[in-house]
Amino acid sequence: MCSDKNSRVLHYQGHAVVCRDHETALDALLRAGAPIPFSCKSGICHRCMVRCIDGDVPEAARRKLPEHQQARGCLLACQCRPTGPMLLAPLSAEDSVTRCRLEAMNYSGDNRWQLVFDPFTRLTYRPGQLAKLMSERLDGECTALFISAPEDETLVTVELEDSTRLPEWLRATPREGLEFCLRGPLPVEPAEPVTPLPPEPGLWDELGGDSMVRAVLTTFYTKVYADPELRPFFERVTIDRIIGKQFAFLKESIQDQPVFLGEQPRNSHNWMVITDVLFDHRQNLMLQAMREHGIPDDLIARWSRYEEQFRPDIVKYKPWLKRVGDLLVDTEQYETCLLEEATVCDYCGDEIAANTMVRYHKRIGRLGCEACTASAAADGAP
Numbered sequence: 001m002c003s004d005k006n007s008r009v010l011h012y013q014g015h016a017v018v019c020r021d022h023e024t025a026l027d028a029l030l031r032a033g034a035p036i037p038f039s040c041k042s043g044i045c046h047r048c049m050v051r052c053i054d055g056d057v058p059e060a061a062r063r064k065l066p067e068h069q070q071a072r073g074c075l076l077a078c079q080c081r082p083t084g085p086m087l088l089a090p091l092s093a094e095d096s097v098t099r100c101r102l103e104a105m106n107y108s109g110d111n112r113w114q115l116v117f118d119p120f121t122r123l124t125y126r127p128g129q130l131a132k133l134m135s136e137r138l139d140g141e142c143t144a145l146f147i148s149a150p151e152d153e154t155l156v157t158v159e160l161e162d163s164t165r166l167p168e169w170l171r172a173t174p175r176e177g178l179e180f181c182l183r184g185p186l187p188v189e190p191a192e193p194v195t196p197l198p199p200e201p202g203l204w205d206e207l208g209g210d211s212m213v214r215a216v217l218t219t220f221y222t223k224v225y226a227d228p229e230l231r232p233f234f235e236r237v238t239i240d241r242i243i244g245k246q247f248a249f250l251k252e253s254i255q256d257q258p259v260f261l262g263e264q265p266r267n268s269h270n271w272m273v274i275t276d277v278l279f280d281h282r283q284n285l286m287l288q289a290m291r292e293h294g295i296p297d298d299l300i301a302r303w304s305r306y307e308e309q310f311r312p313d314i315v316k317y318k319p320w321l322k323r324v325g326d327l328l329v330d331t332e333q334y335e336t337c338l339l340e341e342a343t344v345c346d347y348c349g350d351e352i353a354a355n356t357m358v359r360y361h362k363r364i365g366r367l368g369c370e371a372c373t374a375s376a377a378a379d380g381a382p
């Protein structure tokens with residue numbers, strides 16, 4: 001993450017602070033005014049558990065945590081005396097794992113399986129939320145939907161989202177008594193829209209103005225377009241276009257210049273399934289880009305706040321509907337229409353005659369000729 005391994009600078013949700021000798025990460029972050037939860041400060045209550053996205057986690061800060069949390073980079077901030085720079089983030093829904101005991105697995109027809117189970121610790125959930133189920137060894141992950149009502153029942157019932165592909169661990173017999181792990185519940189409904197931070201025009205100049213912001217964004221998106229996890233989202237967007245959009249968005253948000261013509265993050269990212277972990281990964285690339293251009297840590301923190309604030313508008317486990325005026329539009333669907341004029345198929349390039357019925361995807365707008373859409377159906381596409 002950092003060029004200076006001795007700096008012990010901590011980044012957390014748009015706050016940057018250099019940890020003093022003998023100071024814990026928790027105390028340093030509290031000194032910087034970071035919104036980090038805590039209680040006992042002695043490693044018992046685990047309220048100050050956070051995740052390390054980049055940097056070395058001292059052994060003492062993680063040894064009291066179960067293996068699956070250690071593997072995700074979790075640590076207790078009150079037990080952490082940093083040895084170098086660290087990029088830290090709050091826990092996400094993905095970090096909460098509950099052990100459960102399967103009581104029954106019922107076939108409810110129409111290729112649907114329901115699991116009834118007893119969680120070892122209390123689960124707070126609502127019907128309609130999602131969870132990831134996995135074996136005790138935390139592999140063989142599958143998605144399930146809560147369908148029981150927590151106030152009426154002590155046992156929990158979920159329905160598997162894709163019952164055609166049961167993971168290996170769920171095929172074992174007898175199934176009753178099987179122990180497994182549940183991650184979640186994962187949020188599916190959009191949180192309240194973010195109220196953006198007020199502009200800070202002075203920050204733009206302190207960062208080095210238009211040329212420096214553009215240079216950092218160019219470095220950042222070069223990394224994004226080379227990144228196997230992020231690149232697929234940008235399949236249909238040129239790098240120059242996204243740099244231009246992001247530049248204008250930041251200029252408007254930070255410098256208060258009305259230059260951004262585009263959609264707010266909640267709408268423009270509505271179809272993207274972006275987990276907290278992926279969001280953190282993006283923020284880490286951003287941090288690297290800012291550092292490569294020599295931006296000091298306090299300015300990095302102030303800039304990062306303008307990005308971090310949109311986390312609730314962007315992180316999700318299922319696509320959201322797009323809001324167009326008062327309408328909510330499902331963009332992740334196919335539609336059919338009658339072609340008024342001849343065109344070419346977006347998949348094979350062959351001509352499609354006028355007055356043909358064609359199928360196109362609402363968001364990506366790609367339309368296919370009969371041969372291509374027929375072969376897609378044969379391949380099992382929706």
Ligand code: HEM
Pocket residue numbers: 230233234237242245246249261262263264265268269272274278279282306307308310311314
């Ligand atoms: C992992 C995190 C993120 C991913 C994968 C991502 C991906 C994308 C992609 C693929 C687009 C192009 C959409 C299109 O033209 O169809 C886009 C646009 C955009 N993103 Fe992100 N983004 C992420 C985080 C953020 C954050 C934190 C911000 C806030 C500063 C942001 C602000 C924007 C803006 C302003 C646009 C342009 C919207 C428009 O076209 O009107 N993104 N993003």
